[in-house]
Amino acid sequence: MMICPHCQSENREGAKFCNECGSPLLSCADKTQVIDAVALGDAQELNGREEADDADKTQVIDAVTPLNAADPKISGVDETNSFKLIDEDDPDFIDDAAELQDIEEAEDEELGQTPDGQAASHDAIDDAEREALDEALPRIDIAQSGGSDSLASEQTRKIDLNAANTVDLSGFERLVDSSYVPPARSWRSGDTMELPKIEGEPAPAQKKYESPDAEKEAKKCKAARRTRAIVAVVVVAILAAAAIGVTYSMELWGGKTVPDVSGEAQADAIWLLESKGFAVDTSQVKSDEVEGIVLITDPAAGSRVPSGTTVNVSIATPRAVPDIVGSTQDEAKAAFEKEGLGNVTFKTVKSDETEGTVLEVEPQAGTKVKSATAVTVTVAESYVVPDVTGKSQDDATAALKEAGYAVEVATKYSEDGSEGTVLSTDPAAETKLKSGSTVTITVSKSREKELISETYAFFSKGATVVVDGINYEVVSCDSVNYEGDGRVSYTITAKKFENTLFFGTIYGSAEQKSGTIKWNSDNSIASSNPSLKK
Template sequence: SEQADGAEPAPAAPDATAALKPGALELPAAETGIVPVGERAIASTAEAEAATEDEPAGALAPATGAGPLEAGVQTAAMAPRSASATGNPRAQAARAEARGAEPGDATRTDTAKSPKTVAAPAKGPSDKKTSATEKAAAPSTAQARPPRSKVPFIVGALIALIAVGGVAAAGTYMAEMWGGKTVPSVVGLPQAEAEAALADKGFAAAVTEEKSDEAPGTVLAAAPDGGRAEEGSTVELTVAVARTVPAVAGLTQQEAVDLLAAEGLSSVEVTEEKSNEAAGTVLAVTPEAGTALLSTDTVTLTVAVPFTVPDVAGSSRDDAVAALEAEGYEADVQRYYTEDAEEGTAVSTDPEAGTELNSGSTVTLYIAKSRAAELRELTTGVLPGATLTTEEGTYLVKEVKSTSYKGDGEVSYTVVAVKSEVVKFPFGLGEKTYYDDKNPVTLEGGLVWNDNDKISYANPEITLP
């Protein structure tokens, strides 16, 4: 049946009843025809050596009396192994029983062995003789085991000791008997509560303030936050404080904006106001300084811009004066002779328009005045009642009919006059002037005026009343 399972036929023994020589079971390699490897192979070799030491040297198995199983074992032991034989479970079981091992052990040992085939040793004539006592002792000695090693017990004890120590260490660590104390998480708590929680754990607190939209006193950050630290160490707390409008009046606009940004207030609006302060100076801030705000609130800065002389050219005299007074200036009105602007309108100012000038200063306002019109007006004013002397006689001017400016201060005129005559009475009784009102005449003439509005020349000669 073993051959049917794939085992190769064993070579013919010299004597069919001859027993195996004890030396044939000395090494597993000799028995199976392969080189033992691994822990199981070492154990099988030790068993074989123990069995050999118990048997007398040179003892032979009995030639007769072996049962079918023993005969099968002997045949399997002497048969050369091949790659196919090592894979036969029944053959493996027979070999294992011959070594005194369990069938399962033989299977595990054989599966780990190399498929290399080694020929069984040749049997000599002395191998056929074995005593009955030796034969009876062989099965028991084949099942002997080497003494067990104490190493596994020592290793197990060490592992158990380490485990117990680890549990104890973990327990004491969790109980905070070593490794520091757990830092409580205090972010979001009010400052007082946070400091109390840290003090309960044996920690000190160092506080740094930070502008924030959170409620004042709220803990924004902690270092460390959670985890463990040495008892008595300091935890750095960052605590919220309100953003407030800084006092920026009197600063430059840029300085004010920088201070507001430092407070986290970046929404800034600027309005201008005329002022004698330096241009760009902050005159006021809204909301007022010290007001608590959120970062999204808007702050308004009122910034100084200088007063400047307004441009009033072409305005009427009254309108020009009103514009200057609106800027806080005092107007000093002066005539300005020109024929290029309508008389009575503003020509210019001194300082000129656009000049930066503090409010309260005086500005000279020049109003256009036509010299021609002025001289005509003067002429019209002096002729009525004046006496004109011509070659025909003396005439009294009754009415000015027209005037015309000739340039260089000269004004021509046309008047209605009546001839006058002076009558002297004899005997020292005086004289009397008579006017011929019934026969008025029209006379023409001219006057030249100087810069002082005085008549420097007249034709005909004129005598002012």
């Protein structure tokens, strides 16, 4: 366990810096090396000075120097191991003491002691440091002696304070009570230490060994550690993200990116995709682009997919006019849509082919065209009997012949008085009929006009008729009116006549006769009033 000399916190063995305040830590070995270096340097400097001044001068160590056994101030001392006290007025003693004081102060500064001997609260020396100092002092003796046994015996003799050799130290002030036991040091942060009271002397004031800003510094240290930890985490996260991004962009994981091969020739595109580790499947797509170049890919360019994925490549193929002759109009439309041709016009012509059958296409089938190229398609339209009802016989006949038909005429009496108007056709109008077929038209014939004409013919001038059994010779037919349903009324001027054997034909005077006639459909008289007969 290592103790921080600044905040007295415990740290793990071998730590370089304090976990609480961040101050540098020295291990026992490091401190011993520092003490050895200082002690050895001071000893060499002192030894050199002594050799230069006087080889016989006595070295003072630990404020005690071997004494002359002849001094009368010391009693009960062995002749061979006698010592004498140093004369404080001796100039040599004063010089040597000053030298020793400088050495001690230098050592105190290295070991963290203040000039007055009071240990600072933040540089107190622990037991391990004291042991290192004790081990360093003998090295000073050896260094001063230069390794010579004779010089050590003459210039350096340590005080032997064993039971056989005693020294009368009366007259010296006792600084510490003989019963005093140093208290155990407390190195934990915040603890204090108090020396026991010396009899007859006031107790020293309690001295705190805690930094007044220890808590603040501890919080500051914790905040600093927390900040460093956060910064470290952020840096690690950034580096990890950068590594992930770089490796992803290098396609070391996460699949492969589909390259953009649009506009490339088919062979080049296939080679590029296969070199990236993809399988390739091609399909032809009608297009106005140059034949054989790549239009699109599926998956699309830039997509990230697993290596080995099959990429479908659409290759441009030219549009061409489809072969649709003989197809129906609906089939032709579907073929043009599939080919991507939108500028198509359909026209019809009369034909004996099934209605809606494609007869012709322009441009011809197989011609390479663009999507906007105009295409004309001729489609069969069936022949149909035109509607000629209400037309005159002549106009109806002309229309039917223009439609590709032969014409026959039939008549039908009409009571409305119209004459020569087409009443119907056979087949009926709008009937699909192959060209060259015969169409019979029924033309109206006026019954009124016909019967009036028949009546005038019956009562023609000079004609003889028998009216109610009397013979009359028609002088004139004055009027004829059609009354409908085959009945007409008439007025004639006629004169009676009689044929005799001797006198021949005798005529009477002329007179008017009126009556009605009912005509049959064959224009024969069905009945009359008065009765008439030829």
